[in-house]
Amino acid sequence: MAKRIDVSDLNIYYTNFLAVEGVNVSIEPRSITALIGPSGCGKSTFLRSLNRMHEVIPGARVEGKVVIDGQDLYGSDVDPVNVRRQIGMVFQRPNPFPTMSIYDNVVAGVRLNSTRMKKSEMDDLVETSLKGANLWNEVKDRLSRPGSGLSGGQQQRLCIARAIAVEPEVLLMDEPCSALDPISTLAIEDLMMELKDRFTIVIVTHNMQQAARVSEATGFFNLNGVGQPGRLIEFNPTEKIFSNPDQKATEDYISGRFG
Amino acid sequence: MTATKAPTEPPVQRTVRRPGDRIFAGSAKGSGIFILIVLAGVAAFLISEALPALTAPADEIPGGEGLTAYIAPLILGTLLGAVLALIVATPLAVGIALFITYYAPRRVAAVLGYVVDLLAAIPSVVYGFWGLAVVAPRMVPFHEWAADNLSFLPFFAGPASTSGRTMFTVGLVLAVMILPIISAISREVFSQAPALHREAALALGATRWEMIRMAVLPYGKSGVIAGAMLGLGRALGETMAVAIILSGGAGATLNLISNSNPSTIASNIALRFPEATGLGVNTLIASGLVLFVITLVVNMLARWVVNRRADFSGAN
Incomplete structure (x- = not known):
């Protein structure tokens, strides 16, 4: 299922404001790629452009190419709805649907795809997805309760279960642990290590230790000043970024000299 | 948290009482009590004035057949018009x-929001x-068509009114009148549907309509119900428009399109009160008491509907 992502010459605009400029990168399948950088440098914007979620904001548009497995996401005949069905996303704050039960939350995406499923198939899918998100044992007795009754870390794992239930090719995670305590964070990180065998994972994080712990490759975003576009300064194997980065700015950032 | 801890702490620590807090607390409490007093006063007035009609022998009530026979068609008329208005207005308002x-x-x-709000500013x-001059005559063709084609339903049994001054027309006009209330409240709750959940739906590959169905409508449901009930309250109590149209x-009939319609409680009071004397007044007030109870x-x-699934409302 996992797919390779090739980004070339990507510029991202909000109306006339150039937010991210000239990104060229190849993201490997079946691996975790971390994006780090100071606030406002465009890493979240870049992440959201990978499943066309940034278009939700009026006036947002891109130039350049994002190619997943030979298909340009921004081709004229590509429906953003279909793109998002192939590329799942987990957000900063856990956002299970509060009006739905845990069960309904997990199958929400599958129901959208309007494939008719038998009840037993649906039950199996809920179980495998929740097991995949390491949440099954904690919620199996209360699947019909609202998802909003869970703890923050459980809610986030429920969101991951919801995202992987539709078997996406890529999983985007936008600071998935920044609202969670260290124990929950560890649970999510363990989960990511398991999921990378099946999915291509791209994670935005402010936590550099987290990037170092979980990712194979790391991209460092930075901007020259307020009002300037963000750029991908360096993209290298995580080990290299955190030991011997090519760029001075990267070294300054990860060693805590700014940011 | 602090409230539950308070008893275990030494009593020397007194919270500072600021005059501003006390004035605000006092005026808020006073307003609340005032509302209860007004409500109790209205209820007491209605009951005491209605009592003679409730206890009077049947043949002295206007109509000569007792209070129940007098009020029952009015209740039916009130509910028919208001429910019809609600059925028409709610989907439109949403x-x-x-x-x-x-x-x-x-x-x-x-602009559209402003125009819809303006509907609420038009006097009834x-x-x-x-309704009398414009809607009623234009509804006559529909009345005739309904009488010809839908007469198997008790609501369209016919014969069709030639003036259009029917319960059906009343329902439509009431629908327009309650439209701004329902749509204003629905709009408010829809616009507050959290971006978090809307994005969650979109990121799963929802189209805009699916996003609305997953994240907006469930979130706004209790608001829509509240708006609809407010609208129903207005439709139940609407007097002038109904009295005119x-x-x-x-007597009691479900037929919406004929010349003989049951009146509504409020319009009946407005039309009869000036000429009513003695027990007639008490009877009208008794009907008012019934309207009060219905609205309550x-x-x-x-409230019960809104609270029933509070767990899932998104408010927690």
Whole structure:
């Protein structure tokens, strides 16, 4: 299922404001790629452009190419709805649907795809997805309760279960642990290590230790000043970024000299 | 948290009482109590004035057949008109609210919202004349068509009214009158549907309509119900428009399109009160008491519906 992502010459605009400029990168399948950088440098914007979620904001548009497995996401005949069905996303704050039960939350995406499923198939899918998100044992007795009754870390794992239930090719995670305590964070990180065998994972994080712990490759975003576009300064194997980065700015950032 | 801890702490620590807090707390409490007193006063007045009619022998009540026989058609008329208005107005109001919040370009949305709100500023007597002079005659063809084609339903049994001054026309005019209430409240709750959940739906590959169905409508449901019940309250109590449009006064019937319609409680009071004397006044007030109870029950039902699935409401 996992797919390779090739980004070339990507510029991202909000109306006339150039937010991210000239990104060229190849993201490997079946691996975790971390994006780090100071606030406002465009890493979240870049992440959201990978499943066309940034278009939700009026006036947002891109130039350049994002190619997943030979298909340009921004081709004229590509429906953003279909793109998002192939590329799942987990957000900063856990956002299970509060009006739905845990069960309904997990199958929400599958129901959208309007494939008719038998009840037993649906039950199996809920179980495998929740097991995949390491949440099954904690919620199996209360699947019909609202998802909003869970703890923050459980809610986030429920969101991951919801995202992987539709078997996406890529999983985007936008600071998935920044609202969670260290124990929950560890649970999510363990989960990511398991999921990378099946999915291509791209994670935005402010936590550099987290990037170092979980990712194979790391991209460092930075901007020259307020009002300037963000750029991908360096993209290298995580080990290299955190030991011997090519760029001075990267070294300054990860060693805590700014940011 | 602090409230539960308070008893275990030494009593020396007194909270500072600021005059501003006390004035605010006092005036807020006073307002609350004032409302209860007014409500109790109205209820006491209605009951004491209605009592003679409740205890009087049947043949002394206007109509000569007792209080129940007098009020029952009025209750039916009131409910028929109001429920018809609600059935017409609610889907329309929800549609308008969704269009304004999620589909219309920003400028169109602002203008449209303003126009819909303006509907609420029109006095009901104007609605009455509009209904009588404009809506009623134009409804006559529909009445005839309904009598020909839908007469198997008790609501369209016919014969069709030639003036259009029917319960059906009243329901439509009431629908227009309650439209702004329902759409204003629906709009408010729809626009507050959290971006978090809307994005969650979109990121799963939801189309805009699916996003609305997953994240906006469930979130706004209790608000829509609350708006609908407010609208129903207004429709139940609407007096002038109904009194002007409806050719009422007939007995209980479900027929919406004929010349003989049951009157409604409020319009019946307005039309009869000036000439009523003695027990007639008490009878009218007794009917007013019934309207009071109906409205109260409607509001309590609405509250119950809203609270029933509070766990899932998104408010937690």
